[in-house]
Amino acid sequence: MEIVFVGAGRVATHLAKALYAGGHRITAVYSRTITSAEALAGEVHATPSNRIDALPEKADVFILSVKDSVLKDVISELRKGREQQVFLHTAGSIPMSVFGEHQHCGVFYPMQTFSKEKAVDFSRVHIFIEGRDAGTLDLARKVAETLSANVHELSSSERRYLHLAAVFACNFANHCYALSAQILEAHGLPFESMLPLIRETAEKVETVHPREAQTGPAARRDENVMDAQKALLADNPQMQQIYDIMSKSIIETLNSND
Secondary structure, three states: OEEEEEOOOHHHHHHHHHHHHOOOEEEEEEOOOHHHHHHHHHHHOOEEEOOHHHOOOOOOEEEEOOOHHHHHHHHHHHHOOOOOOOEEEOOOOOOHHHHOOOOOEEEEEEEOOOOOOOOOOHHHOEEEEEEOOHHHHHHHHHHHHOOOOOEEEOOHHHHHHHHHHHHHHHHHHHHHHHHHHHHHHHOOOOHHHHHHHHHHHHHHOOOOOHHHHOOOOOOOOOHHHHHHHHHHOOOOHHHHHHHHHHHHHHHHHHHOOO
């Protein structure tokens, strides 16, 4: 398929490169900054542009991967002369209704965390799709299935909860790593010592439900250890509060399943 990418950030970069490797032709890449457009376009042999009005008027699909805050305005500008083209956005928390009156539109949401430093194996990624019409949904599915066997149709209303769950599983979990690193660095200890523990925890939940995999002082209801650890955080009330809320949540979650 011929694909135009509107956006050249992390999601767009990984997705465009994967689709290009899968045999699709990336005809153009847009970014507000020409250097970003040129960087991605160079990797997928596309034409770079920092002007939406200079993008092709036709393609099999236009994939919009820009900041949530500017998506509506980008759609409005992109539609001019492309009213019958297929548009897909990649945002996890933005409903399909953001496309307004545009008819051939949908969502192509690869649920994964993306960083510049690490390549993504899309064959393991779950991709969630939605389409306003049957033709768009079918096209989104065909594109997704060139990358992964884990393709699911999901409505905008349900995708809100998927994205919320992802925030807890990824963003909040990573913040806990950052807090762990803060404690360790303050006492001259290496964060690398946590890596085997992090890997084991992540691998365990592939075969065991997270509730069953829960360990630690809160899971044991060990008040003495919890009180002692909270005392160690006396100079950081915010982290102490996080510790207390998390511990109580663990206990309540386990109690609800006893």
